[in-house]
Amino acid sequence: xxxxxxxxxxxxxxQPRRQTGGSAAQEEDDxxxxxxxxxxxxQRGLEKVxxxxxxxxxxxxxxxxxxKDQKKVPVRRADLVKHVVKEHRNIYxxxxxxxxxxxxxxxxxxxxxxxxxxxxxILVNNLETSGDASPTTRPTDPKRGLLFVILSVIxxxxxxxxxxxxxxxxxxxxxxxxxxxxxxxxxxKVVTDEFVRQRYLEFQRIPHTEPVEHEFRxxxxxxxxxxxxxILEFMGQLHDRDPQSWTQQYKExxxxxxxxxxxxxxxxx
Amino acid sequence: MSRQMGxxxxxxxxxxxxxxxxxxxxxxxxxxxxxxxxxxQYAPDRLDDFIDTINSKLQPMFMQIRKGMSEDNGHQxxxxxxxxxxxxxxxxxxxxxxxxxxxRKMMDLIVGSEDGKLSSIDILNSADSMxxxxxxxxxxxxxxxxxxxxxxxxxxxxxxTLSTRCIIEMEPYIxxxxxxxxxxxxxxxxxxxxxxxxENPTCGIKxxxxxxxxxxxxxxxxxxxxxxxxxxxEIPEVRRLRSQ
Ligand SMILES: [Zn+2]
Ligand SMILES: [Zn+2]
Numbered sequence: 001x002x003x004x005x006x007x008x009x010x011x012x013x014x015q016p017r018r019q020t021g022g023s024a025a026q027e028e029d030d031x032x033x034x035x036x037x038x039x040x041x042x043q044r045g046l047e048k049v050x051x052x053x054x055x056x057x058x059x060x061x062x063x064x065x066x067x068k069d070q071k072k073v074p075v076r077r078a079d080l081v082k083h084v085v086k087e088h089r090n091i092y093x094x095x096x097x098x099x100x101x102x103x104x105x106x107x108x109x110x111x112x113x114x115x116x117x118x119x120x121x122i123l124v125n126n127l128e129t130s131g132d133a134s135p136t137t138r139p140t141d142p143k144r145g146l147l148f149v150i151l152s153v154i155x156x157x158x159x160x161x162x163x164x165x166x167x168x169x170x171x172x173x174x175x176x177x178x179x180x181x182x183x184x185x186x187x188x189k190v191v192t193d194e195f196v197r198q199r200y201l202e203f204q205r206i207p208h209t210e211p212v213e214h215e216f217r218x219x220x221x222x223x224x225x226x227x228x229x230x231i232l233e234f235m236g237q238l239h240d241r242d243p244q245s246w247t248q249q250y251k252e253x254x255x256x257x258x259x260x261x262x263x264x265x266x267x268x269x
Numbered sequence: 270m271s272r273q274m275g276x277x278x279x280x281x282x283x284x285x286x287x288x289x290x291x292x293x294x295x296x297x298x299x300x301x302x303x304x305x306x307x308x309x310q311y312a313p314d315r316l317d318d319f320i321d322t323i324n325s326k327l328q329p330m331f332m333q334i335r336k337g338m339s340e341d342n343g344h345q346x347x348x349x350x351x352x353x354x355x356x357x358x359x360x361x362x363x364x365x366x367x368x369x370x371x372x373r374k375m376m377d378l379i380v381g382s383e384d385g386k387l388s389s390i391d392i393l394n395s396a397d398s399m400x401x402x403x404x405x406x407x408x409x410x411x412x413x414x415x416x417x418x419x420x421x422x423x424x425x426x427x428x429x430t431l432s433t434r435c436i437i438e439m440e441p442y443i444x445x446x447x448x449x450x451x452x453x454x455x456x457x458x459x460x461x462x463x464x465x466x467x468e469n470p471t472c473g474i475k476x477x478x479x480x481x482x483x484x485x486x487x488x489x490x491x492x493x494x495x496x497x498x499x500x501x502x503e504i505p506e507v508r509r510l511r512s513q
Pocket of ligand 2: 468494496
Protein backbone atom coordinates (compact mmCIF):
# COMPACT_ATOMS: atom_id res chain seq x y z
CA UNK A 1 0.00 0.00 0.00
CA UNK A 2 1.17 3.48 -0.64
CA UNK A 3 1.91 5.73 2.24
CA UNK A 4 -0.82 8.16 1.25
CA UNK A 5 -2.66 9.82 4.08
CA UNK A 6 -5.90 8.32 5.17
CA UNK A 7 -8.38 9.03 7.88
CA UNK A 8 -7.29 7.55 11.09
CA UNK A 9 -6.33 9.75 13.92
CA UNK A 10 -7.66 8.84 17.30
CA UNK A 11 -8.82 11.75 19.32
CA UNK A 12 -6.99 10.71 22.41
CA UNK A 13 -3.68 9.86 20.80
CA UNK A 14 -1.76 12.91 21.82
CA GLN A 15 -0.06 14.19 18.87
CA PRO A 16 2.48 11.80 17.37
CA ARG A 17 4.31 14.73 15.81
CA ARG A 18 5.90 15.44 19.13
CA GLN A 19 6.70 11.89 19.97
CA THR A 20 10.29 12.00 18.86
CA GLY A 21 11.13 14.09 21.90
CA GLY A 22 12.40 12.53 25.10
CA SER A 23 15.71 10.81 25.51
CA ALA A 24 16.24 7.09 25.14
CA ALA A 25 16.70 6.82 28.88
CA GLN A 26 13.36 8.50 29.45
CA GLU A 27 11.71 6.02 27.10
CA GLU A 28 13.26 3.13 28.95
CA ASP A 29 11.75 4.46 32.16
CA ASP A 30 8.31 4.66 30.59
CA UNK A 31 8.45 1.05 29.61
CA UNK A 32 9.76 -0.11 32.93
CA UNK A 33 6.97 1.83 34.59
CA UNK A 34 4.46 -0.23 32.68
CA UNK A 35 4.35 -3.82 33.80
CA UNK A 36 1.94 -6.14 32.10
CA UNK A 37 -0.96 -6.71 34.54
CA UNK A 38 -1.67 -10.24 35.67
CA UNK A 39 -4.75 -12.20 34.60
CA UNK A 40 -6.45 -11.64 37.93
CA UNK A 41 -5.67 -7.92 37.83
CA UNK A 42 -7.25 -7.75 34.39
CA GLN A 43 -10.27 -9.66 35.68
CA ARG A 44 -10.74 -7.23 38.53
CA GLY A 45 -10.17 -4.27 36.20
CA LEU A 46 -12.80 -5.48 33.75
CA GLU A 47 -15.39 -5.59 36.50
CA LYS A 48 -15.00 -1.85 36.97
CA VAL A 49 -15.55 -0.79 33.34
CA UNK A 50 -18.42 -1.20 30.94
CA UNK A 51 -18.21 -3.31 27.81
CA UNK A 52 -18.67 -0.13 25.76
CA UNK A 53 -15.67 1.51 27.43
CA UNK A 54 -13.44 -1.43 26.55
CA UNK A 55 -14.67 -1.39 22.96
CA UNK A 56 -14.15 2.36 22.73
CA UNK A 57 -10.56 2.03 23.94
CA UNK A 58 -9.76 -0.80 21.59
CA UNK A 59 -11.23 1.24 18.70
CA UNK A 60 -8.83 4.04 19.60
CA UNK A 61 -5.96 1.56 19.70
CA UNK A 62 -6.94 0.31 16.24
CA UNK A 63 -6.90 3.87 14.90
CA UNK A 64 -3.51 4.52 16.48
CA UNK A 65 -2.04 1.43 14.81
CA UNK A 66 -3.53 2.36 11.44
CA UNK A 67 -2.11 5.87 11.71
CA LYS A 68 1.38 4.57 12.50
CA ASP A 69 1.10 1.99 9.74
CA GLN A 70 0.68 4.72 7.12
CA LYS A 71 4.30 5.60 7.66
CA LYS A 72 5.30 2.01 8.42
CA VAL A 73 6.69 3.03 11.79
CA PRO A 74 6.72 0.35 14.51
CA VAL A 75 4.62 1.10 17.59
CA ARG A 76 6.20 0.94 21.03
CA ARG A 77 4.02 -0.50 23.74
CA ALA A 78 5.12 2.26 26.09
CA ASP A 79 3.85 4.93 23.65
CA LEU A 80 0.62 3.08 23.12
CA VAL A 81 -0.04 2.95 26.85
CA LYS A 82 0.99 6.56 27.40
CA HIS A 83 -0.93 8.13 24.53
CA VAL A 84 -3.97 5.92 24.05
CA VAL A 85 -4.62 3.28 26.70
CA LYS A 86 -3.87 5.70 29.55
CA GLU A 87 -6.04 5.14 32.63
CA HIS A 88 -7.13 1.75 31.31
CA ARG A 89 -3.64 0.28 31.48
CA ASN A 90 -4.80 -2.25 34.06
CA ILE A 91 -6.84 -4.00 31.37
CA TYR A 92 -4.24 -3.54 28.62
CA UNK A 93 -4.14 -7.25 27.58
CA UNK A 94 -7.89 -7.33 26.97
CA UNK A 95 -7.78 -4.09 24.96
CA UNK A 96 -4.90 -5.25 22.78
CA UNK A 97 -6.63 -8.60 22.23
CA UNK A 98 -9.77 -6.92 20.92
CA UNK A 99 -7.79 -4.46 18.80
CA UNK A 100 -5.83 -7.32 17.23
CA UNK A 101 -9.07 -9.16 16.46
CA UNK A 102 -10.56 -6.09 14.74
CA UNK A 103 -7.40 -5.40 12.75
CA UNK A 104 -7.45 -9.00 11.56
CA UNK A 105 -11.15 -9.44 10.85
CA UNK A 106 -11.99 -6.01 9.46
CA UNK A 107 -8.77 -4.72 7.93
CA UNK A 108 -6.97 -7.96 7.05
CA UNK A 109 -3.92 -6.86 9.05
CA UNK A 110 -2.05 -8.94 11.59
CA UNK A 111 -0.63 -7.38 14.74
CA UNK A 112 2.88 -8.75 15.20
CA UNK A 113 5.25 -8.15 18.08
CA UNK A 114 8.63 -7.81 16.38
CA UNK A 115 10.70 -7.08 19.44
CA UNK A 116 9.57 -8.97 22.57
CA UNK A 117 12.26 -7.28 24.66
CA UNK A 118 11.32 -3.68 23.86
CA UNK A 119 7.70 -4.53 23.01
CA UNK A 120 7.47 -3.17 19.49
CA UNK A 121 4.56 -3.94 17.20
CA ILE A 122 3.98 -3.69 13.48
CA LEU A 123 1.01 -4.49 11.24
CA VAL A 124 1.53 -7.11 8.59
CA ASN A 125 -0.79 -7.53 5.65
CA ASN A 126 -2.69 -10.83 5.61
CA LEU A 127 -3.62 -10.38 1.98
CA GLU A 128 -1.16 -11.22 -0.76
CA THR A 129 0.09 -7.90 -2.15
CA SER A 130 3.23 -8.45 -4.21
CA GLY A 131 1.38 -9.88 -7.17
CA ASP A 132 -1.55 -7.54 -6.81
CA ALA A 133 -2.32 -5.81 -10.07
CA SER A 134 -4.96 -3.58 -8.58
CA PRO A 135 -7.00 -1.85 -11.26
CA THR A 136 -7.36 1.43 -9.40
CA THR A 137 -5.56 4.56 -10.38
CA ARG A 138 -2.99 4.07 -7.65
CA PRO A 139 0.41 4.47 -9.23
CA THR A 140 2.82 1.73 -8.29
CA ASP A 141 5.05 3.06 -5.59
CA PRO A 142 8.53 3.41 -7.09
CA LYS A 143 10.16 3.00 -3.68
CA ARG A 144 8.54 -0.42 -3.44
CA GLY A 145 10.27 -1.35 -6.66
CA LEU A 146 13.59 -0.23 -5.24
CA LEU A 147 13.01 -2.25 -2.09
CA PHE A 148 11.99 -5.33 -4.07
CA VAL A 149 15.25 -5.22 -6.02
CA ILE A 150 17.32 -5.01 -2.83
CA LEU A 151 15.39 -7.81 -1.13
CA SER A 152 15.89 -9.94 -4.25
CA VAL A 153 19.65 -9.36 -4.22
CA ILE A 154 19.91 -10.30 -0.55
CA UNK A 155 17.76 -13.40 -0.95
CA UNK A 156 19.59 -14.66 -4.03
CA UNK A 157 22.97 -14.17 -2.32
CA UNK A 158 21.98 -16.33 0.62
CA UNK A 159 20.43 -13.89 3.07
CA UNK A 160 23.24 -11.46 3.76
CA UNK A 161 25.28 -9.18 1.49
CA UNK A 162 27.92 -6.51 1.90
CA UNK A 163 26.66 -3.03 1.23
CA UNK A 164 28.82 -2.64 -1.88
CA UNK A 165 26.93 -5.46 -3.57
CA UNK A 166 23.69 -3.52 -3.15
CA UNK A 167 25.17 -0.20 -4.28
CA UNK A 168 26.71 -1.82 -7.36
CA UNK A 169 23.44 -3.49 -8.31
CA UNK A 170 21.62 -0.18 -8.02
CA UNK A 171 24.29 1.56 -10.13
CA UNK A 172 23.66 -0.98 -12.88
CA UNK A 173 20.02 0.07 -12.75
CA UNK A 174 21.15 3.71 -13.07
CA UNK A 175 20.32 4.53 -9.47
CA UNK A 176 23.54 6.02 -8.12
CA UNK A 177 23.52 6.11 -4.31
CA UNK A 178 26.08 8.92 -4.42
CA UNK A 179 23.82 11.24 -6.41
CA UNK A 180 20.47 12.83 -5.79
CA UNK A 181 17.83 10.77 -7.59
CA UNK A 182 14.81 12.43 -9.24
CA UNK A 183 12.34 10.04 -7.67
CA UNK A 184 13.98 8.89 -4.43
CA UNK A 185 16.07 11.92 -3.50
CA UNK A 186 18.89 10.71 -1.27
CA UNK A 187 18.97 7.02 -2.24
CA UNK A 188 21.44 6.04 0.46
CA LYS A 189 19.21 7.60 3.10
CA VAL A 190 16.06 5.89 1.79
CA VAL A 191 17.78 2.50 1.86
CA THR A 192 19.79 2.68 5.08
CA ASP A 193 17.43 4.86 7.08
CA GLU A 194 13.82 4.72 5.85
CA PHE A 195 13.74 1.02 4.89
CA VAL A 196 15.59 0.14 8.09
CA ARG A 197 13.25 2.18 10.28
CA GLN A 198 10.28 0.50 8.61
CA ARG A 199 11.90 -2.87 9.37
CA TYR A 200 12.16 -3.95 5.78
CA LEU A 201 15.95 -4.12 5.97
CA GLU A 202 18.63 -4.66 8.57
CA PHE A 203 21.82 -2.71 8.09
CA GLN A 204 24.64 -3.60 10.43
CA ARG A 205 28.28 -2.84 10.80
CA ILE A 206 30.59 -5.74 10.08
CA PRO A 207 32.92 -5.97 13.10
CA HIS A 208 36.63 -5.28 12.77
CA THR A 209 36.55 -3.84 9.26
CA GLU A 210 38.74 -0.93 8.29
CA PRO A 211 37.42 1.17 6.64
CA VAL A 212 34.01 0.55 8.17
CA GLU A 213 31.79 -1.79 6.18
CA HIS A 214 28.14 -2.75 6.60
CA GLU A 215 25.97 -5.63 5.53
CA PHE A 216 22.30 -5.97 4.62
CA ARG A 217 19.76 -8.57 5.72
CA UNK A 218 16.01 -8.87 5.42
CA UNK A 219 14.17 -7.04 8.21
CA UNK A 220 11.32 -8.50 10.22
CA UNK A 221 8.63 -6.76 8.20
CA UNK A 222 10.02 -8.16 4.97
CA UNK A 223 10.15 -11.66 6.46
CA UNK A 224 6.50 -11.36 7.44
CA UNK A 225 5.14 -9.59 4.38
CA UNK A 226 7.19 -10.44 1.32
CA UNK A 227 6.83 -13.78 -0.40
CA UNK A 228 10.15 -15.39 -1.28
CA UNK A 229 8.38 -17.60 -3.78
CA UNK A 230 7.20 -14.46 -5.60
CA ILE A 231 10.74 -13.12 -5.69
CA LEU A 232 12.02 -16.34 -7.13
CA GLU A 233 9.28 -16.36 -9.73
CA PHE A 234 10.25 -12.81 -10.67
CA MET A 235 13.95 -13.76 -10.95
CA GLY A 236 12.97 -16.71 -13.13
CA GLN A 237 11.14 -14.44 -15.53
CA LEU A 238 13.97 -11.94 -15.53
CA HIS A 239 16.64 -14.52 -16.35
CA ASP A 240 14.37 -16.82 -18.33
CA ARG A 241 15.17 -19.66 -16.01
CA ASP A 242 13.19 -22.23 -14.06
CA PRO A 243 12.92 -21.04 -10.42
CA GLN A 244 13.50 -24.62 -9.26
CA SER A 245 17.01 -24.51 -10.68
CA TRP A 246 18.02 -22.27 -7.76
CA THR A 247 17.82 -25.27 -5.45
CA GLN A 248 18.74 -23.61 -2.17
CA GLN A 249 16.50 -20.58 -2.66
CA TYR A 250 13.64 -22.69 -3.93
CA LYS A 251 13.80 -24.85 -0.86
CA GLU A 252 13.81 -21.86 1.43
CA UNK A 253 11.01 -20.11 -0.42
CA UNK A 254 8.77 -23.12 -0.05
CA UNK A 255 9.66 -24.04 3.49
CA UNK A 256 7.13 -23.36 6.23
CA UNK A 257 8.97 -20.31 7.57
CA UNK A 258 7.86 -17.93 4.84
CA UNK A 259 4.71 -19.68 3.78
CA UNK A 260 2.21 -17.36 5.40
CA UNK A 261 1.91 -15.46 2.15
CA UNK A 262 1.29 -18.43 -0.09
CA UNK A 263 -1.41 -19.67 2.25
CA UNK A 264 -3.59 -16.87 0.94
CA UNK A 265 -3.96 -14.85 4.10
CA UNK A 266 -6.91 -14.81 6.41
CA UNK A 267 -9.81 -17.05 5.68
CA UNK A 268 -13.46 -16.13 5.32
CA UNK A 269 -15.03 -15.66 8.70
CA MET B 270 -29.33 -10.87 7.57
CA SER B 271 -25.83 -11.65 8.67
CA ARG B 272 -23.29 -9.68 6.75
CA GLN B 273 -19.94 -11.36 6.94
CA MET B 274 -16.80 -9.70 5.84
CA GLY B 275 -14.49 -11.69 3.60
CA UNK B 276 -11.06 -11.05 2.12
CA UNK B 277 -12.72 -9.33 -0.84
CA UNK B 278 -14.11 -6.69 1.54
CA UNK B 279 -10.78 -6.41 3.34
CA UNK B 280 -8.90 -5.86 0.10
CA UNK B 281 -11.42 -3.21 -0.95
CA UNK B 282 -11.01 -1.44 2.39
CA UNK B 283 -7.21 -1.60 2.24
CA UNK B 284 -7.26 0.02 -1.18
CA UNK B 285 -9.63 2.70 0.10
CA UNK B 286 -7.24 3.38 2.98
CA UNK B 287 -4.33 3.74 0.59
CA UNK B 288 -6.19 6.02 -1.82
CA UNK B 289 -8.49 8.02 0.46
CA UNK B 290 -10.96 8.54 -2.38
CA UNK B 291 -11.90 6.83 -5.65
CA UNK B 292 -14.45 7.65 -8.32
CA UNK B 293 -17.50 5.50 -8.94
CA UNK B 294 -16.04 3.80 -11.99
CA UNK B 295 -12.87 3.00 -10.06
CA UNK B 296 -14.93 1.62 -7.19
CA UNK B 297 -16.87 -0.65 -9.55
CA UNK B 298 -13.70 -1.97 -11.13
CA UNK B 299 -12.13 -2.46 -7.72
CA UNK B 300 -15.24 -4.28 -6.48
CA UNK B 301 -14.98 -6.74 -9.35
CA UNK B 302 -11.22 -7.15 -8.89
CA UNK B 303 -11.54 -7.86 -5.16
CA UNK B 304 -14.31 -10.41 -5.61
CA UNK B 305 -12.47 -12.21 -8.38
CA UNK B 306 -9.15 -12.24 -6.53
CA UNK B 307 -10.76 -14.02 -3.60
CA UNK B 308 -13.28 -16.14 -5.52
CA UNK B 309 -16.13 -14.36 -3.78
CA GLN B 310 -19.57 -14.00 -5.24
CA TYR B 311 -19.62 -10.93 -7.50
CA ALA B 312 -22.83 -8.99 -8.15
CA PRO B 313 -22.01 -5.93 -10.29
CA ASP B 314 -25.13 -4.03 -9.23
CA ARG B 315 -24.55 -4.63 -5.52
CA LEU B 316 -21.60 -2.29 -4.92
CA ASP B 317 -23.47 -0.24 -2.32
CA ASP B 318 -24.46 -3.42 -0.41
CA PHE B 319 -20.85 -4.55 -0.54
CA ILE B 320 -19.78 -1.21 0.94
CA ASP B 321 -22.57 -1.34 3.55
CA THR B 322 -21.11 -4.60 4.81
CA ILE B 323 -17.73 -2.92 5.27
CA ASN B 324 -19.36 0.12 6.89
CA SER B 325 -21.21 -1.99 9.43
CA LYS B 326 -17.83 -3.28 10.65
CA LEU B 327 -16.19 0.14 10.49
CA GLN B 328 -18.83 1.81 12.58
CA PRO B 329 -17.32 0.92 15.98
CA MET B 330 -14.10 2.58 14.77
CA PHE B 331 -16.03 5.73 13.79
CA MET B 332 -14.96 5.30 10.20
CA GLN B 333 -17.10 5.10 7.10
CA ILE B 334 -16.93 4.85 3.33
CA ARG B 335 -19.14 7.73 2.24
CA LYS B 336 -20.46 8.67 -1.18
CA GLY B 337 -20.56 12.21 -2.56
CA MET B 338 -20.51 14.25 -5.74
CA SER B 339 -17.55 16.09 -7.20
CA GLU B 340 -18.48 19.76 -7.70
CA ASP B 341 -16.09 19.80 -10.58
CA ASN B 342 -17.33 17.05 -12.89
CA GLY B 343 -20.56 15.94 -11.22
CA HIS B 344 -19.43 12.34 -10.85
CA GLN B 345 -19.98 10.28 -7.73
CA UNK B 346 -16.99 9.45 -5.53
CA UNK B 347 -16.39 7.20 -2.53
CA UNK B 348 -14.22 8.51 0.29
CA UNK B 349 -13.06 6.81 3.47
CA UNK B 350 -13.89 9.27 6.24
CA UNK B 351 -13.20 9.51 9.92
CA UNK B 352 -16.14 10.56 12.05
CA UNK B 353 -14.36 10.98 15.35
CA UNK B 354 -12.90 14.24 14.28
CA UNK B 355 -14.40 15.41 11.06
CA UNK B 356 -12.79 18.78 11.31
CA UNK B 357 -9.33 20.13 10.79
CA UNK B 358 -8.06 18.89 14.13
CA UNK B 359 -7.85 15.47 12.58
CA UNK B 360 -5.06 16.80 10.36
CA UNK B 361 -2.91 17.56 13.41
CA UNK B 362 -0.56 14.64 12.98
CA UNK B 363 0.52 15.89 9.57
CA UNK B 364 0.43 19.65 9.88
CA UNK B 365 1.88 22.16 12.32
CA UNK B 366 -0.35 24.53 14.28
CA UNK B 367 0.37 27.58 12.13
CA UNK B 368 -0.25 25.53 8.97
CA UNK B 369 -3.64 24.52 10.34
CA UNK B 370 -4.40 28.12 11.23
CA UNK B 371 -3.85 29.08 7.60
CA UNK B 372 -5.98 26.17 6.40
CA ARG B 373 -8.81 27.31 8.69
CA LYS B 374 -8.50 30.83 7.29
CA MET B 375 -8.69 29.40 3.79
CA MET B 376 -11.85 27.50 4.67
CA ASP B 377 -13.39 30.70 6.08
CA LEU B 378 -12.65 32.51 2.83
CA ILE B 379 -13.88 29.68 0.63
CA VAL B 380 -17.15 29.34 2.54
CA GLY B 381 -17.63 33.12 2.36
CA SER B 382 -16.85 33.36 -1.34
CA GLU B 383 -19.42 33.25 -4.16
CA ASP B 384 -17.70 30.70 -6.32
CA GLY B 385 -15.82 28.56 -3.77
CA LYS B 386 -12.43 29.51 -5.19
CA LEU B 387 -9.34 31.19 -3.79
CA SER B 388 -6.38 32.60 -5.71
CA SER B 389 -2.88 32.04 -4.41
CA ILE B 390 -2.66 35.82 -3.92
CA ASP B 391 -5.69 35.74 -1.58
CA ILE B 392 -3.99 32.95 0.34
CA LEU B 393 -0.68 34.80 0.62
CA ASN B 394 -2.54 37.88 1.81
CA SER B 395 -4.36 36.00 4.53
CA ALA B 396 -1.05 34.43 5.58
CA ASP B 397 0.03 37.99 6.45
CA SER B 398 -2.68 38.28 9.08
CA MET B 399 -1.78 35.11 10.97
CA UNK B 400 -1.59 35.26 14.74
CA UNK B 401 0.64 32.23 15.30
CA UNK B 402 4.10 31.93 13.81
CA UNK B 403 3.89 33.58 10.37
CA UNK B 404 4.63 31.47 7.32
CA UNK B 405 7.06 32.71 4.69
CA UNK B 406 5.92 32.89 1.07
CA UNK B 407 7.90 29.81 0.16
CA UNK B 408 6.47 27.96 3.15
CA UNK B 409 2.93 28.85 2.11
CA UNK B 410 3.63 27.53 -1.38
CA UNK B 411 5.07 24.34 0.03
CA UNK B 412 2.03 23.94 2.32
CA UNK B 413 -0.36 24.40 -0.61
CA UNK B 414 1.45 21.68 -2.52
CA UNK B 415 1.15 19.32 0.41
CA UNK B 416 -2.55 20.09 0.90
CA UNK B 417 -3.14 19.29 -2.76
CA UNK B 418 -1.04 16.14 -2.56
CA UNK B 419 -2.86 14.95 0.58
CA UNK B 420 -6.15 15.63 -1.23
CA UNK B 421 -7.51 18.38 1.02
CA UNK B 422 -7.40 21.01 -1.73
CA UNK B 423 -7.67 20.98 -5.49
CA UNK B 424 -5.78 23.37 -7.72
CA UNK B 425 -6.60 24.57 -11.21
CA UNK B 426 -4.80 27.41 -12.98
CA UNK B 427 -3.57 28.97 -9.74
CA UNK B 428 -6.98 28.79 -8.08
CA UNK B 429 -7.72 26.60 -5.06
CA THR B 430 -10.96 24.85 -4.08
CA LEU B 431 -11.83 22.37 -1.36
CA SER B 432 -11.30 18.90 -2.79
CA THR B 433 -14.15 16.42 -3.21
CA ARG B 434 -12.63 14.27 -0.47
CA CYS B 435 -12.43 17.27 1.86
CA ILE B 436 -16.06 18.24 1.23
CA ILE B 437 -17.36 14.67 1.71
CA GLU B 438 -15.38 14.25 4.90
CA MET B 439 -15.89 17.69 6.41
CA GLU B 440 -19.48 18.36 5.36
CA PRO B 441 -20.90 17.83 8.89
CA TYR B 442 -18.21 20.08 10.35
CA ILE B 443 -18.74 22.80 7.76
CA UNK B 444 -22.51 22.72 8.29
CA UNK B 445 -22.07 23.25 12.05
CA UNK B 446 -19.20 25.72 11.93
CA UNK B 447 -20.63 27.95 9.20
CA UNK B 448 -24.35 27.53 9.88
CA UNK B 449 -25.31 31.03 8.76
CA UNK B 450 -23.05 31.18 5.75
CA UNK B 451 -23.22 27.77 4.21
CA UNK B 452 -25.54 27.31 1.23
CA UNK B 453 -26.91 24.06 -0.06
CA UNK B 454 -27.58 23.19 -3.67
CA UNK B 455 -31.24 23.64 -4.59
CA UNK B 456 -31.18 20.46 -6.67
CA UNK B 457 -29.15 17.89 -4.71
CA UNK B 458 -29.22 19.51 -1.23
CA UNK B 459 -25.52 18.92 -0.58
CA UNK B 460 -23.43 21.93 0.44
CA UNK B 461 -22.43 24.03 -2.55
CA UNK B 462 -19.20 25.92 -3.16
CA UNK B 463 -18.54 25.94 -6.88
CA UNK B 464 -21.96 26.82 -8.27
CA UNK B 465 -24.23 29.27 -10.08
CA UNK B 466 -26.44 31.68 -8.14
CA UNK B 467 -29.89 32.99 -9.04
CA GLU B 468 -29.57 36.73 -9.69
CA ASN B 469 -33.00 37.60 -8.34
CA PRO B 470 -32.00 39.37 -5.08
CA THR B 471 -34.98 37.97 -3.17
CA CYS B 472 -34.12 34.42 -4.26
CA GLY B 473 -30.40 33.82 -4.66
CA ILE B 474 -30.48 30.03 -4.60
CA LYS B 475 -27.32 28.12 -5.46
CA UNK B 476 -26.99 25.20 -7.86
CA UNK B 477 -23.80 23.19 -8.41
CA UNK B 478 -22.40 23.54 -11.92
CA UNK B 479 -22.91 19.83 -12.71
CA UNK B 480 -26.45 19.99 -11.25
CA UNK B 481 -27.14 23.03 -13.47
CA UNK B 482 -25.97 21.02 -16.46
CA UNK B 483 -28.25 18.10 -15.67
CA UNK B 484 -31.26 20.18 -14.62
CA UNK B 485 -31.36 22.52 -17.62
CA UNK B 486 -30.30 19.96 -20.21
CA UNK B 487 -32.49 20.30 -23.29
CA UNK B 488 -34.56 23.23 -21.95
CA UNK B 489 -34.80 26.14 -24.36
CA UNK B 490 -35.44 28.91 -21.83
CA UNK B 491 -33.85 28.12 -18.49
CA UNK B 492 -35.75 29.45 -15.47
CA UNK B 493 -34.84 29.34 -11.79
CA UNK B 494 -36.49 26.31 -10.19
CA UNK B 495 -37.32 28.40 -7.09
CA UNK B 496 -38.51 31.82 -8.35
CA UNK B 497 -39.11 31.21 -12.05
CA UNK B 498 -36.86 34.14 -13.02
CA UNK B 499 -34.77 33.77 -16.15
CA UNK B 500 -31.50 31.86 -15.41
CA UNK B 501 -28.90 34.16 -16.94
CA UNK B 502 -25.79 31.97 -16.66
CA GLU B 503 -24.15 29.85 -19.27
CA ILE B 504 -25.40 26.28 -19.01
CA PRO B 505 -22.44 23.85 -18.84
CA GLU B 506 -22.45 20.53 -20.68
CA VAL B 507 -23.15 17.32 -18.79
CA ARG B 508 -19.78 15.64 -18.22
CA ARG B 509 -19.78 12.02 -19.26
CA LEU B 510 -18.24 9.29 -17.14
CA ARG B 511 -14.78 8.33 -18.20
CA SER B 512 -14.95 5.42 -20.60
CA GLN B 513 -13.69 2.05 -19.48
ZN1 LIG C 1 -26.14 19.93 -6.48
ZN1 LIG D 1 -34.35 32.24 -8.23
